[in-house]
Amino acid sequence: MSGALGRLLIVDDEPQIVRALTPALAAAGFSVTAAENGEAALGQLAGEPSEVVILDLGLPDMDGKEVIQRIREWSDAPIIVLSARDLESEKIAALDLGADDFVNKPVGVGELLARIRAVMRGRERRFSAQPKFQFGELEINFPARRVMIAGEEVRLTPREYQLLRILAGHAGQVVTHRQIILAVWGTETNADAQFVRVLMAQLRQKLEANPASPELLMTEPGIGYRLSCDD
Amino acid sequence: MPRLLPSPSDWIARLSTPGRYAVGLGMVALSWGAAELLHLWTGSPRLGGPFLVGVLVTSYLVGSGPGYLAAIVSFVVYNVLLANTRYSLASYTPEDVLVLLTFPTVALLMGNLTGRVRDEAKRAEARALATAVLFEGTREFSISDDPALIRARLADHLAAAAQGRAFVMAGEALYSAGGEAPAPMVLSAARALALEEGAELRTIEAAGWRVRRMTGGGAAGWRADPPLGPDEESLLQILADAGAAATARAQLAVAKAEAEARGRTEDLRNALLSSISHDLRTPLAAVLASASSLQEFGDKFDAKTRRDLTATIQEEAERLNAFVTNLLNMTRLESGALDAQNATFDLAEVVDRTRRRFERLRGQRRIVCALGEDAGVALGDPVLFEVALANVLENAVRYSPDGGEIALSSFQRDGEVVVQVTDEGPGVTAGELPRLFEKFYRGSAAKRTPGTGLGLSIVRGVMQGMGGQASAALRPDAPSGLVLSLILPAAKA
Numbered sequence: 001m002s003g004a005l006g007r008l009l010i011v012d013d014e015p016q017i018v019r020a021l022t023p024a025l026a027a028a029g030f031s032v033t034a035a036e037n038g039e040a041a042l043g044q045l046a047g048e049p050s051e052v053v054i055l056d057l058g059l060p061d062m063d064g065k066e067v068i069q070r071i072r073e074w075s076d077a078p079i080i081v082l083s084a085r086d087l088e089s090e091k092i093a094a095l096d097l098g099a100d101d102f103v104n105k106p107v108g109v110g111e112l113l114a115r116i117r118a119v120m121r122g123r124e125r126r127f128s129a130q131p132k133f134q135f136g137e138l139e140i141n142f143p144a145r146r147v148m149i150a151g152e153e154v155r156l157t158p159r160e161y162q163l164l165r166i167l168a169g170h171a172g173q174v175v176t177h178r179q180i181i182l183a184v185w186g187t188e189t190n191a192d193a194q195f196v197r198v199l200m201a202q203l204r205q206k207l208e209a210n211p212a213s214p215e216l217l218m219t220e221p222g223i224g225y226r227l228s229c230d231d
Numbered sequence: 232m233p234r235l236l237p238s239p240s241d242w243i244a245r246l247s248t249p250g251r252y253a254v255g256l257g258m259v260a261l262s263w264g265a266a267e268l269l270h271l272w273t274g275s276p277r278l279g280g281p282f283l284v285g286v287l288v289t290s291y292l293v294g295s296g297p298g299y300l301a302a303i304v305s306f307v308v309y310n311v312l313l314a315n316t317r318y319s320l321a322s323y324t325p326e327d328v329l330v331l332l333t334f335p336t337v338a339l340l341m342g343n344l345t346g347r348v349r350d351e352a353k354r355a356e357a358r359a360l361a362t363a364v365l366f367e368g369t370r371e372f373s374i375s376d377d378p379a380l381i382r383a384r385l386a387d388h389l390a391a392a393a394q395g396r397a398f399v400m401a402g403e404a405l406y407s408a409g410g411e412a413p414a415p416m417v418l419s420a421a422r423a424l425a426l427e428e429g430a431e432l433r434t435i436e437a438a439g440w441r442v443r444r445m446t447g448g449g450a451a452g453w454r455a456d457p458p459l460g461p462d463e464e465s466l467l468q469i470l471a472d473a474g475a476a477a478t479a480r481a482q483l484a485v486a487k488a489e490a491e492a493r494g495r496t497e498d499l500r501n502a503l504l505s506s507i508s509h510d511l512r513t514p515l516a517a518v519l520a521s522a523s524s525l526q527e528f529g530d531k532f533d534a535k536t537r538r539d540l541t542a543t544i545q546e547e548a549e550r551l552n553a554f555v556t557n558l559l560n561m562t563r564l565e566s567g568a569l570d571a572q573n574a575t576f577d578l579a580e581v582v583d584r585t586r587r588r589f590e591r592l593r594g595q596r597r598i599v600c601a602l603g604e605d606a607g608v609a610l611g612d613p614v615l616f617e618v619a620l621a622n623v624l625e626n627a628v629r630y631s632p633d634g635g636e637i638a639l640s641s642f643q644r645d646g647e648v649v650v651q652v653t654d655e656g657p658g659v660t661a662g663e664l665p666r667l668f669e670k671f672y673r674g675s676a677a678k679r680t681p682g683t684g685l686g687l688s689i690v691r692g693v694m695q696g697m698g699g700q701a702s703a704a705l706r707p708d709a710p711s712g713l714v715l716s717l718i719l720p721a722a723k724a
Contacts, residue, residue, distance in 0.1 A: 024524035108523035
């Protein structure tokens with residue numbers, strides 16, 4: 001089954017990380033290639049596109065954020081940042097530049113594979129223009145702008161609906177406060193993370209069985225929110 | 232400086248007010264003497280001329296006030312003492328009466344006029360001086376960044392411009408110039424003015440002093456002698472305000488520099504934290520990834536893959552241990568808890584053991600060992616020496632390019648044994664050399680390579696802890712690369 005899921009590129013300057021991750025990713029069905037710096041990664045992607053890119057932010061020749069920017073100039077390949085830097089600002093910057101998800105080192109291969117599956121599914125969903133989103137008891141009918149929970153219709157305000165729509169569009173991935181503000185309030189706004197928190201509280205009241213302990217609309221502290229879709 | 236009249240000599244200019252009136256009276260006495268001489272000589276009763284000249288000279292030299300005094304005294308002397316005793320009033324001709332009437336009038340007018348010109352000239356001089364001081368002061372203030380220096384110079388400039396005394400106070404600091412400091416009463420008035428609510432800049436008077444509040448805190452005061460005209464006063468206020476503005480600017484500059492220094496410390500701490508977290512998490516990430524891979528996919532892996540993964544776990548655990556050991560060493564060095572033995576040990580043996588530890592870590596780099604069996608016997612702690620050498624070698628491996636050569640050598644000199652590690656890395660600039668052993672310091676070429684900047688500071692700490700030294704030099708035989716020397720006392724054979 002090796003290679004069945006397509007190519008996966010690991011960009012990391014620490015050879016032991018590549019050595020440790022490769023067997024499991026190959027066993028999961030990827031054909032794994034590695035690059036030890038940003039230039040090599042861009043070169044490899046240009047030569048042969050990958051299904052998924054796993055990227056370390058601390059590269060010897062350029063900042064990982066620059067690599068994200070350069071890839072996004074021409075490619076939509078899902079990018080998962082895998083980094084030991086735990087500055088919230090770094091994660092937000094990487095996500096805002098177009099990374100699909102952010103995973104902290106150290107990480108077990110089980111979680112990493114789950115995140116990889118989530119970003120690949122998210123891509124599929126976003127680019128296949130499906131009229132419906134369904135996960136668990138939640139069902140969204142995009143053309144009709146209708147939201148059902150356990151078969152019952154929930155009435156959402158336009159902003160609540162926009163918030164749910166952008167999270168569903170990136171199901172399983174983090175959406176930053178800034179991305180949410182852009183989608184819900186647009187560019188001409190002074191809305192900040194506090195606005196998002198309030199709106200999210202309203203949405204949880206309507207969708208979560210227990211809003212204080214959400215199971216669907218998850219918080220990524222300091223970064224943004226994620227619509228959980230772990231199977 | 233433009234002058235309306237040639238300046239009288241300095242001693243006259245420096246006279247106090249009573250002194251200037253004394254000059255006027257002296258001048259009357261001189262006129263009287265001259266009139267007596269004239270009378271003796273010519274027998275003429277027309278003696279008004281000398282007194283008129285005396286009044287004019289007085290007005291010109293020492294100002295209008297003494298001029299008036301001289302005119303009045305001259306009138307009295309001329310009439311009462313001269314005219315009355317020698318020529319009775321009864322014998323006055325109409326001509327004499329005219330002289331008697333015009334003389335004081337002319338004297339007063341002349342005195343007034345020349346005195347005014349004199350005063351105007353003096354004021355113009357004072358104004359020019361104040362303007363020059365203001366110009367010089369603002370120029371000087373604009374190039375200084377030291378609030379204390381600006382306050383001290385402001386006091387000097389104020390005293391010079393007022394031609395009197397001046398002070399500047401800010402908090403507990405007092406700078407005075409041009410004579411003794413003002414009385415406590417003036418200072419407390421100044422302090423009260425400085426502490427006033429609101430931002431209004433106003434000038435108050437206290438015991439002959441003018442005190443002006445300064446922007447950014449404090450107050451400046453001056454006492455002019457003689458008192459200044461309104462123009463000079465406003466020039467002095469401008470000078471005080473310029474000094475205050477410069478002080479406020481300098482204080483802001485100091486605050487900014489402090490904030491920047493705090494920011495740098497903060498940056499350093501962040502860099503250290505992110506570096507330590509990187510150095511701890513990278514091996515942990517490899518361990519966790521390998522272990523979880525074995526757990527989830529162990530059955531699917533072939534034997535070689537499983538062996539590779541377990542080898543990675545072992546290597547990374549060792550690396551983690553080495554890093555933690557170094558952090559502990561650093562902490563021990565910092566707290567002075569380094570417990571160094573003082574033993575004799577065989578250098579070649581320790582060097583060889585350390586070199587073998589690097590066989591796996593060196594990658595594509597070659598470590599060439601040119602240590603003879605007679606490398607020597609050193610005095611120190613073999614375990615700590617190994618810590619130091621391992622750190623130096625780690626550095627050399629880390630910064631050397633693939634295929635680079637790292638040379639280990641040793642020699643003896645003057646009762647010391649020296650072990651040298653020479654690499655082909657990017658090296659540092661000559662300016663960076665002295666800072667290389669500082670904690671957290673990393674050379675400009677090191678930016679691309681992960682590291683904490685702890686290694687070499689540990690090397691120096693450990694070497695000094697056992698009575699040795701560590702030093703670094705640029706390679707004399709190559710454009711880049713470093714030579715690090717570890718020096719220990721040689722054991723006596």
